[in-house]
Amino acid sequence: MSVVRVAHGNLKDEVSVEEWRQRVDLAACYRLIAHFGWDDLIYTHISARLKDNPNQFLFNPYGLMFEEMTASSLIKVDLDGTVVTGSDYGFNPAGFVIHGAILSGRDDAGCVVHLHTDQGMAVSAQKNGLLPLSQIGASLCHDVSYHEYEGPATEEEEKARLIADLGPKNLMILRNHGTLSVGETIADAFLRIYGLERACKTQVLAMGSSAEIQLPSDRALAQIAAFDEEEGHCSMVWDALLRMLDRRDNSYRN
Numbered sequence: 001m002s003v004v005r006v007a008h009g010n011l012k013d014e015v016s017v018e019e020w021r022q023r024v025d026l027a028a029c030y031r032l033i034a035h036f037g038w039d040d041l042i043y044t045h046i047s048a049r050l051k052d053n054p055n056q057f058l059f060n061p062y063g064l065m066f067e068e069m070t071a072s073s074l075i076k077v078d079l080d081g082t083v084v085t086g087s088d089y090g091f092n093p094a095g096f097v098i099h100g101a102i103l104s105g106r107d108d109a110g111c112v113v114h115l116h117t118d119q120g121m122a123v124s125a126q127k128n129g130l131l132p133l134s135q136i137g138a139s140l141c142h143d144v145s146y147h148e149y150e151g152p153a154t155e156e157e158e159k160a161r162l163i164a165d166l167g168p169k170n171l172m173i174l175r176n177h178g179t180l181s182v183g184e185t186i187a188d189a190f191l192r193i194y195g196l197e198r199a200c201k202t203q204v205l206a207m208g209s210s211a212e213i214q215l216p217s218d219r220a221l222a223q224i225a226a227f228d229e230e231e232g233h234c235s236m237v238w239d240a241l242l243r244m245l246d247r248r249d250n251s252y253r254n
Contacts, residue, residue, distance in 0.1 A: 025048070029186050049110050125176050134203075138216055147162055
């Protein structure tokens with residue numbers, strides 16, 4: 001992997017308007033993951049395919065905490081793993097195997113989020129996977145795929161199996177590992193992982209008690225599977241989240 005140029009300072013005037021918008025949104029996504037306590041030190045990743053060049057994606061430099069991420073600090077990588085715009089920090093090859101595979105195998109994937117949360121890892125180790133224990137979980141179960149654990153995701157051969165296991169679905173539980181979401185936009189992928197993480201947390205809490213578990217009826221499950229959010233819902237929530245970040249710390253926009 002060769003680094004063509006090391007990014008420094010503020011890149012706003014060095015990239016297109018569209019790329020800068022995506023950089024701001026992706027940096028915001030990293031900050032939101034940190035805000036909700038879903039980060040894992042310097043590990044896990046969120047990637048965004050560039051609309052200006054679908055064969056390139058934005059990624060986090062290996063060594064920065066999610067709460068430090070800014071629009072200019074994100075690195076740019078080709079789908080073959082070549083770093084186009086780098087950083088003084090490195091590039092995690094394990095992250096590339098997962099994200100490179102899905103971005104290459106799913107033309108509709110504009111963003112991929114991968115996490116190692118306590119609740120996500122707990123459910124990933126449960127044989128039955130995600131259960132429809134709550135409204136959130138019930139609304140997602142039909143869109144969840146599973147990938148068996150193969151050890152650290154550093155082998156190129158695993159890419160084909162990741163793509164095949166994900167199929168047309170937008171959520172994945174990587175067994176004994178963590179969670180993953182796919183979205184056409186960064187907002188789509190974030191809201192999907194938000195729902196999955198909430199569902200996993202509810203499941204861990206419910207199954208950790210001594211009370212008997214009650215599942216929704218088949219009729220209720222069919223109704224929620226057929227339910228569609230109103231048009232514009234995703235962008236409305238995303239705008240609200242950005243306003244929250246701006247009130248707390250807007251340095252992600254740098």
